Amino acid sequence: MTWNGGGSLSGERILIALGGNAMTAPDGSATPDAQAAAIEAAMGHVADLVAAGARVALTHGNGPQVGNLLIKNRLAAGVVPPVPLDWCGAQTQATVGMMIMNALERALAARGAARPVAALVTRTLVDASDPGFGAPAKPIGRYFPEEQARRSMALGEVWRPFGERGWRRVVASPEPLEILDAGAAAALLDAGHVVVAAGGGGAPVVRRDGTLRGVEAVVDKDLAAALLARRLGATTLVIATDVEHAMTGFGTPRARPLRRTTAAELAELAAAGHFASGSMGPKVEAVRRFVASGGRRAAIASLARLGDAARGRAGTVVEARAGTVVEARRGVETDDQSC
Numbered sequence: 156m157t158w159n160g161g162g163s164l165s166g167e168r169i170l171i172a173l174g175g176n177a178m179t180a181p182d183g184s185a186t187p188d189a190q191a192a193a194i195e196a197a198m199g200h201v202a203d204l205v206a207a208g209a210r211v212a213l214t215h216g217n218g219p220q221v222g223n224l225l226i227k228n229r230l231a232a233g234v235v236p237p238v239p240l241d242w243c244g245a246q247t248q249a250t251v252g253m254m255i256m257n258a259l260e261r262a263l264a265a266r267g268a269a270r271p272v273a274a275l276v277t278r279t280l281v282d283a284s285d286p287g288f289g290a291p292a293k294p295i296g297r298y299f300p301e302e303q304a305r306r307s308m309a310l311g312e313v314w315r316p317f318g319e320r321g322w323r324r325v326v327a328s329p330e331p332l333e334i335l336d337a338g339a340a341a342a343l344l345d346a347g348h349v350v351v352a353a354g355g356g357g358a359p360v361v362r363r364d365g366t367l368r369g370v371e372a373v374v375d376k377d378l379a380a381a382l383l384a385r386r387l388g389a390t391t392l393v394i395a396t397d398v399e400h401a402m403t404g405f406g407t408p409r410a411r412p413l414r415r416t417t418a419a420e421l422a423e424l425a426a427a428g429h430f431a432s433g434s435m436g437p438k439v440e441a442v443r444r445f446v447a448s449g450g451r452r453a454a455i456a457s458l459a460r461l462g463d464a465a466r467g468r469a470g471t472v473v474e475a476r477a478g479t480v481v482e483a484r485r486g487v488e489t490d491d492q493s494c
């Protein structure tokens with residue numbers, strides 16, 4: 156059994172955004188077995204927080220999964236009709252959600268903290284005129300060699316190189332404006348469920364002539380998580396990823412882990428270009444938005460340190476408290492971030 160640091164979390168409402176490492180193998184493979192094993196491991200960490208008394212909501216990414224569905228669409232196009240991207244997004248919410256329900260209920264029972272887990276198909280409102288529709292930038296699916304990417308581009312798809320790892324397909328990713336089903340998620344949370352919502356950022360919809368219609372896009376799950384966390388009245392947002400901290404100067408000799416910081420300092424660092432747009436950028440922006448809009452604490456941390464991060468003791472921790480500002484200015488650089 157794992158334990159992520161002590162201390163009751165009674166009275167806390169925590170939203171956890173799970174990155175790809177919680178759902179795929181370290182090599183990025185998204186086979187059913189690899190996904191199930193990764194989710195099983197991740198849910199042990201989540202169950203520790205619930206067992207410590209926190210009310211927990213989860214959201215999750217879907218980049219690898221939705222990329223796989225699009226490839227299936229293309230390969231099967233002559234046999235069965237392809238389905239739109241918002242349908243694919245909703246499908247990933249259901250499959251990942253179902254696996255989380257099974258694994259988390261098991262992990263909670265093993266800790267004597269049994270309670271129901273519910274996964275909610277969730278829609279996210281976006282603006283039909285969002286510039287993201289004209290500039291696909293959200294990487295999905297796995298990496299492919301350039302030659303294969305160019306063959307797909309000849310079919311009209313947009314792909315981008317990502318260094319030595321290869322090329323990935325990119326799709327439109329408009330700003331999330333509203334998590335439309337947040338009220339249902341809040342009701343489930345209030346009723347004592349652990350709730351999984353806005354998976355894959357939520358299935359994107361626009362309002363047209365008074366009705367909602369799905370659109371071809373994938374919403375960034377970290378930005379959607381910040382919105383959902385505020386709507387659920389979360390005290391804390393934790394973005395669980397595969398690195399210990401956000402870094403300033405990443406990829407340079409001046410790279411340093413960013414430990415305690417503030418929303419204002421994050422904005423300055425982002426404007427100075429410290430965070431890559433396709434990876435750490437949206438995570439930093441999500442924690443910044445959460446705290447800047449009234450959230451108490453947000454963290455970017457490794458999955459293994461989820462509990463410590465929720466308590467403000469690990470990862471890149473953003474808080475609005477005055478003491479935090481002083482520590483950030485002094486450039487605190489210790490692993491012990493206890494309050």
Ligand SMILES: NC(=O)OP(=O)(O)O
Nearest residue numbers: 216217218355375376
């Ligand atoms: N939708 C989304 O942001 O998924 P990933 O986190 O897997 O990229």
